[in-house]
Amino acid sequence: MIWPFTRRVPRLIHASGKGEIRAQFKVEHAGFTLDVALDLPGRGVSALFGHSGSGKTSCLRCFAGLDQPREGFLQVNGELWQDSTQGIFVPAHQRAVGYVFQHANLFAHLSVRGNLLYGFKRIPAAQRRVALEQAVELLGIGHLLERMPGHLSGGEQQRVGIARALLTSPRLLLMDEPLASLDLKRKREVLPYLERLHAELEIPIIYVSHSPDEVARLADHLVVLDEGKVTASGPLKETLLRADLPFVFEDDAEAVVDGVVSGHDAAYGLLALHLPGSAITLQLPHAALPVGQAVRLKIKARDVSLSLQPAEQSSVLNLLPARVLECIRVAEQAHVLVRVQVGGEQLMARITRYSFDRLNIQPGLSVWAQVKSMSLLSSN
Amino acid sequence: MPLSKADFAAVWLTLELASLTTLLLLLIGTPIAWWLARTASRWKQPIGAIVALPLVLPPTVIGFYLLVSMGPQGFIGQLTERLGLGTLTFTFSGLVIGSVFYSLPFVVQPLQNAFEAIGRAPLEAAATLRAGPWDTFFSVVLPLAKPGFITAAILGFAHTVGEFGVVLMIGGNIPGKTQVASVQIYNHVETMQYAQAHWLAGGMVLFSFVVLLALYSRRSTLRVWQ
Numbered sequence: 178m179i180w181p182f183t184r185r186v187p188r189l190i191h192a193s194g195k196g197e198i199r200a201q202f203k204v205e206h207a208g209f210t211l212d213v214a215l216d217l218p219g220r221g222v223s224a225l226f227g228h229s230g231s232g233k234t235s236c237l238r239c240f241a242g243l244d245q246p247r248e249g250f251l252q253v254n255g256e257l258w259q260d261s262t263q264g265i266f267v268p269a270h271q272r273a274v275g276y277v278f279q280h281a282n283l284f285a286h287l288s289v290r291g292n293l294l295y296g297f298k299r300i301p302a303a304q305r306r307v308a309l310e311q312a313v314e315l316l317g318i319g320h321l322l323e324r325m326p327g328h329l330s331g332g333e334q335q336r337v338g339i340a341r342a343l344l345t346s347p348r349l350l351l352m353d354e355p356l357a358s359l360d361l362k363r364k365r366e367v368l369p370y371l372e373r374l375h376a377e378l379e380i381p382i383i384y385v386s387h388s389p390d391e392v393a394r395l396a397d398h399l400v401v402l403d404e405g406k407v408t409a410s411g412p413l414k415e416t417l418l419r420a421d422l423p424f425v426f427e428d429d430a431e432a433v434v435d436g437v438v439s440g441h442d443a444a445y446g447l448l449a450l451h452l453p454g455s456a457i458t459l460q461l462p463h464a465a466l467p468v469g470q471a472v473r474l475k476i477k478a479r480d481v482s483l484s485l486q487p488a489e490q491s492s493v494l495n496l497l498p499a500r501v502l503e504c505i506r507v508a509e510q511a512h513v514l515v516r517v518q519v520g521g522e523q524l525m526a527r528i529t530r531y532s533f534d535r536l537n538i539q540p541g542l543s544v545w546a547q548v549k550s551m552s553l554l555s556s557n
Numbered sequence: 558m559p560l561s562k563a564d565f566a567a568v569w570l571t572l573e574l575a576s577l578t579t580l581l582l583l584l585i586g587t588p589i590a591w592w593l594a595r596t597a598s599r600w601k602q603p604i605g606a607i608v609a610l611p612l613v614l615p616p617t618v619i620g621f622y623l624l625v626s627m628g629p630q631g632f633i634g635q636l637t638e639r640l641g642l643g644t645l646t647f648t649f650s651g652l653v654i655g656s657v658f659y660s661l662p663f664v665v666q667p668l669q670n671a672f673e674a675i676g677r678a679p680l681e682a683a684a685t686l687r688a689g690p691w692d693t694f695f696s697v698v699l700p701l702a703k704p705g706f707i708t709a710a711i712l713g714f715a716h717t718v719g720e721f722g723v724v725l726m727i728g729g730n731i732p733g734k735t736q737v738a739s740v741q742i743y744n745h746v747e748t749m750q751y752a753q754a755h756w757l758a759g760g761m762v763l764f765s766f767v768v769l770l771a772l773y774s775r776r777s778t779l780r781v782w783q
Contacts, residue, residue: 282678284679284697296685
């Protein structure tokens with residue numbers, strides 16, 4: 178199926194509009210201040226990432242108009258929803274947002290169909306861009322339509338919640354940790370649908386999460402929040418490798434790389450991935466995937482080592498020509514993080530300070546990056 | 558025939574009074590309960606306490622104040638006289654007003670509990686699905702609070718059926734006009750007609766039991782979607 182956002186409406190982002198989201202919120206609760214200014218792309222997935230209590234959800238509620246920040250400004254692809262300096266505040270029910278709640282939040286008194294049609298019925302027919310059948314098919318909930326929400330699993334509820342939000346034909350989709358309340362099995366059940374949204378939806382999505390893997394898997398743009406402040410905001414890959422952040426993802430620095438499946442070696446069970454815009458191919462143990470399929474990989478800094486010569490006889494499969502971009506001292510004495518360019522992508526290598534000095538690594542140096550292990554994040 | 562014509566008239570009047578009172582209570586009680594459930598105002602507690610007063614006050618106290626205020630010298634009485642309605646004491650309308658005050662907490666409290674149990678989440682979901690506040694109230698709050706409304710209606714009705722002190726104070730004992738079942742039982746006892754008192758009293762016991770049974774069995778079946 179082709180998602181209607183891509184077919185019927187070539188672009189929801191008007192040619193005249195800048196195709197962007199500008200937001201500025203200042204909220205003060207007892208003991209907590211949210212003070213953020215954000216410029217987000219007008220399409221794709223922007224992740225609001227941070228620990229619980231960092232203000233992610235407060236921020237999302239301001240986007241939706243569920244909370245009214247005392248000082249605030251919000252413009253979404255040319256539409257002004259709030260400007261406190263002019264006294265403008267469009268209430269939640271007049272904003273073209275879709276909101277996916279952490280706990281689905283379905284109406285208990287309505288069947289799945291009733292839930293799906295609740296928002297759909299309330300927008301003028303001329304503004305409907307998604308038909309019930311399309312949303313139902315996208316989220317795979319056709320068999321649930323006559324059920325009551327109380328009889329659905331958490332994963333099913335969440336998929337209904339997403340479909341319900343989409344059926345209001347939103348111009349901005351807000352998702353508040355839609356996977357957080359699900360166990361691993363349910364997460365795996367819902368994630369592919371989120372990836373489909375990402376791939377097929379032409380509207381911007383703001384995705385709140387505290388899960389590094391979800392963010393790495395789904396996001397294009399990353400905003401890191403800490404104690405109500407923005408500590409980083411930028412394209413996902415760059416932001417993950419930002420040197421001034423301790424580690425965005427705490428336990429280890431990691432890079433996200435996009436590749437395309439180029440083949441599969443059935444005898445050894447190895448999947449080959451081509452990095453677009455370069456001659457580089459990566460190999461990793463994985464089941465076969467269709468050639469041409471886009472995939473996203475996560476490569477941890479601790480799984481990347483550097484050498485000056487290509488190691489001829491090594492057990493490491495992936496030996497990639499790289500150029501040193503930046504060397505980052507970390508607080509811990511024994512290690513150095515080195516950011517390198519590989520084709521069109523960037524990786525982070527975590528090497529000992531001893532090796533760093535011995536190899537005399539510095540920006541501009543050509544090296545070989547050995548990637549010991551990587552993991553497939555998605556298969557959309 | 559154990560029950561006289563006057564007895565039947567009293568029973569009928571009681572049902573009329575309870576029905577009308579319940580209807581009015583649902584109309585008046587809903588906004589009060591909604592406000593009490595949602596507000597963060599510092600007036601919440603005082604207003605809540607005033608609504609709950611009839612729970613603890615002797616009915617004669619409520620009846621006394623209503624009698625005074627609805628009489629020719631009272632502010633309600635002066636208002637109704639100015640409107641050409643005469644005074645409401647010793648009339649059916651007066652009984653209805655008295656009953657509304659008397660049974661108010663029995664309607665407001667179940668409604669308030671129901672509204673509080675719904676919480677903020679469904680209202681926010683409705684708002685993000687383009688439903689304005691009134692739309693949300695009718696399409697989400699009312700259906701979700703339905704068990705609360707049924708409980709409120711049953712309690713309001715049953716409590717009005719059982720009122721005595723307020724009725725006696727402001728309504729007196731006028732057959733066909735203000736003489737309700739509970740007062741009629743009192744009359745029978747006063748005149749030593751115990752057999753008739755038994756029939757009416759027994760009927761009330763049966764009625765109350767059936768009402769409470771309905772209420773409790775509803776509660777267990779309605780848990781399903783909560």
